Amino acid sequence: MTLETKKSVFVELGKFLGQFSKDNTVKKPAVLHNDTFFDAFIALINLSQSHNGWYTADNVYFSIQSWAEALTDENLTKWLSEYDLQNRTSKNIALILAGNIPLVGFHDFLSVLITGNTVLVKTSSNDQHLLPFLAKYIIAVQPALAQNITFVEGKLENFDAVIATGSNNTARYFEYYFKDKPSIIRKSRNSVAVLTGNETKEQLTALGEDIFRYFGLGCRNVSKLFVPKEYSFVPFFEAIFAYQDVIHYEKYANNYDYNKAVFLMSNFKLLDNGFLTLKEDQSHASPISSVFYEFYEDINDLKTRLKSENELLQCIVADETIENSVAFGQTQNPRLWNYADNIDTISFLLTI
Structure with missing residues (x-):
């Protein structure tokens, strides 16, 4: 054929x-x-x-x-x-x-x-x-x-x-x-987003798609935010309010209630809007209904770190300040030539 x-x-x-x-x-x-x-x-x-x-x-x-x-x-x-x-x-x-x-x-x-x-x-x-x-x-x-x-x-x-x-x-x-x-x-693998504080409301709303599509179950879902020191999460929470209906889905709501309870019993400090919790954490892999965040001081130091963690990451959502980043709202729209784990499947098949 x-x-x-x-x-x-x-x-x-x-x-x-x-x-x-x-x-x-x-x-x-x-x-x-x-x-x-x-x-x-x-x-x-x-x-x-x-x-x-x-x-x-x-x-x-x-x-x-x-x-x-x-x-x-x-x-x-x-x-x-x-x-x-x-x-x-x-x-x-x-x-x-x-x-x-x-x-x-x-x-x-x-x-x-x-x-x-x-x-x-x-x-x-x-x-x-x-x-x-x-x-x-x-x-x-x-x-x-x-x-x-x-x-x-x-x-x-x-x-x-x-x-x-x-x-x-x-x-x-x-x-x-x-x-x-x-x-x-x-x-x-997990996906992360790098925010500068200069994002538009439209970009932050699009980021909600990267977080909530498939309830956050995919490797292309954003599970971690990198934000500058003194970052205000108010614009972020206001922008993602459009996704509030996710809490009406029983399986998601059960995860939200359970994971929030676990965090609170462990005396972790949380930011919470009623359908998503934000927790400061160095890990990339957050549980369903939660996104981790971490502060950075120097964007160049962060770029170096992200390169060193390449094998842990599927997507990096950011503006053009990060090399090979994905635009806000686009993590769940890969092209045919965007390979999982960045391993070229066709090349692999041609070497067998």
């Missing part, structure tokens, strides 16, 4: 996904296989929260729309133009996927197939339905892909390389278990 054929399959998937949004789902006659898949996908979206309590319709639709925007011929061509994908021998690539946010493993799935390899997928128990559904759709578009896609329930066998995503604890297990195979083992 040629690269152009494979690209066209995912472009068709992008068109299919582009029909679905929280406020304006529209069935388009020109989209392939809608008679089979359109209504079934709506039903699956509506059931997603019963499969995983964190998968609200709002967040599932957001993920779907993100992929619809990514899967265009222009984006796929730009992404793949850097690589030589011709005359590749197909290898069996095992994927062990996370399930913290909807379709979190789709980029790995796409990368394996677009490079002409066969994918063996072990889904997370928290996300067992969305990716298999999309796999059925692309097989309907291109039946030849059926021989390149297998979802595995038991033990993974007969694979040439593995891409596994998990916590720091599971990563140690993966590293030992797959020590004899080429691998990408992804560990826990």
